[in-house]
Amino acid sequence: MLKATLQPALASPLYILGAGAIGSLWATYGYQAGANIRLVLRNQVTANNYHQHGGTHLISAGQTLISLLAADCPQSVTAPIHKLLITTKTQHTLSALNAIKQHIDEHAILLLLQNGLGIAEQIQREFPHANVLQGSTTEGCYRQSDFEYVHAGHGHTFIGASANSDKHEQAARAQLAESLSFPPLKVDICDNIDAVLWRKLAVNCVVNPLTAIHRCRNGELLTRPEILAQMHEIIDEILRVSAALGRSHWLDDLHEHVANVATTTAANRSSMLQDISAGRDTEIDAINGYLCKLADQHNIKVPLNKQLLAEIKRLSSAGQV
Ligand SMILES: NC(=O)C1=CN([C@@H]2O[C@H](COP(=O)(O)OP(=O)(O)OC[C@H]3O[C@@H](n4cnc5c(N)ncnc54)[C@H](OP(=O)(O)O)[C@@H]3O)[C@@H](O)[C@H]2O)C=CC1
Numbered sequence: 001m002l003k004a005t006l007q008p009a010l011a012s013p014l015y016i017l018g019a020g021a022i023g024s025l026w027a028t029y030g031y032q033a034g035a036n037i038r039l040v041l042r043n044q045v046t047a048n049n050y051h052q053h054g055g056t057h058l059i060s061a062g063q064t065l066i067s068l069l070a071a072d073c074p075q076s077v078t079a080p081i082h083k084l085l086i087t088t089k090t091q092h093t094l095s096a097l098n099a100i101k102q103h104i105d106e107h108a109i110l111l112l113l114q115n116g117l118g119i120a121e122q123i124q125r126e127f128p129h130a131n132v133l134q135g136s137t138t139e140g141c142y143r144q145s146d147f148e149y150v151h152a153g154h155g156h157t158f159i160g161a162s163a164n165s166d167k168h169e170q171a172a173r174a175q176l177a178e179s180l181s182f183p184p185l186k187v188d189i190c191d192n193i194d195a196v197l198w199r200k201l202a203v204n205c206v207v208n209p210l211t212a213i214h215r216c217r218n219g220e221l222l223t224r225p226e227i228l229a230q231m232h233e234i235i236d237e238i239l240r241v242s243a244a245l246g247r248s249h250w251l252d253d254l255h256e257h258v259a260n261v262a263t264t265t266a267a268n269r270s271s272m273l274q275d276i277s278a279g280r281d282t283e284i285d286a287i288n289g290y291l292c293k294l295a296d297q298h299n300i301k302v303p304l305n306k307q308l309l310a311e312i313k314r315l316s317s318a319g320q321v
C-alpha cells in the first residue's frame, strides 16, 4: 500500500520519547537551535522532577547547556503526534509507545534511534500506516545523575528506511535528516540503513555481552588472549548467519572492524556493562537474542551467542532484587 507522504509530519513539532542520554542530546541541541520540541516523559512524577530540576543539563565541551522544554507525560499529551524520535532502550520501546498510542497520528513519522534490531518490525505491525524509520548513531553520551548528561564523544548519525522506497520519500527523508541536524549533531540519510544497523548489531553482539560478563572496558577485550579467541568464534557464528541471509557483503571485514571499534572505544564502559553494573535490564534480546532467533530460523548453530544471551539474562535477573 502506498503510504501517505512524510511532508505534513515534517513541519510538526518534534516529540522525543525516551529523554535519556541520546534523547537529551537532540533535546538540548534542538532547544539551542530554537526547534519546536516536546519531551514525552514516563509519568507525571518524572515530568514534575524534570521541571523542579530546571530541565536537562548537558555537559558539552566543558560547558553546561541547560534546556527547559515542554515536557508531557502520556496523560498530558493533547495534540496529535506527527513526528516522534524514539530513544528509549529497545526493551522499553513498545510499552512506552503503547502508553501514547492514542495520541500518535496514523501517518506519523516514527524514527527509532537505538542499538539492536527487531523493534521496527514490531512497531510497523502496531502502527501499520506510520512511516517507521531507523537510525544509527555514533554519538556518545552518558547519564551523570538525574537529568544531567555528558556528551562524551562526537559522531555521526544516519537515518533511512528499507531500500525500496520511492524518490519522493527519499527527498522528504533528506529534509527530515536536515531538520534533526542540530549543531553539532550531524544527521544524514543512508541508502542502506539495514547494512549499517546489521554491522552495528554484529559489533554489539560481541563487545557488549563480553564486556558485561568480564566487567571490563571495551579495549581490555583485545588484551586478554582467552577473550580474544572467544571474540573470533562469536564473529564466525555471526558471519555464518549473515551468509545464510545473503548479507556477507555487509560484513566482509568483521574481525578487523570489531577490533577497530574496541580500539577506538577502548576507554568506554559499554552500555550493557553499565546496565548490568547498575542492576538494570539490558538490550540483549534485541542484540544477541535477535541474532539467535534468525539463526534458529535458518537452522544455524550459534552456541556461543546463545551462551552470551543466557549469561546476560542470568546476570541481569541476579542484579534485579
Ligand atoms: N548513550 C549512548 O552513547 C548511545 C546509545 N545508543 C542507543 O540509543 C538508545 C538509547 O540509549 P540511551 O539514551 O543511552 O539510554 P537511556 O537509558 O539513557 O535513555 C532511555 C530513556 O528512556 C526512558 N524511558 C523508558 N521507558 C519509558 C517510558 N515508558 N516512557 C518514557 N520514557 C521512558 C528512560 O527513562 P528512565 O530513566 O525513567 O528509565 C530513559 O530516560 C539505546 O538503544 C542505546 O543502545 C546508541 C549509541 C550511543
Ligand SMILES: CC(C)(CO)C(=O)C(=O)O
Binding pocket: 115, 203, 204, 207, 208, 218, 261, 265, 268, 269, 270, 271, 272
Ligand atoms: C559500540 C559500543 C560497544 C561502544 O561502547 C556500543 O554501541 C555500546 O556500548 O552499546
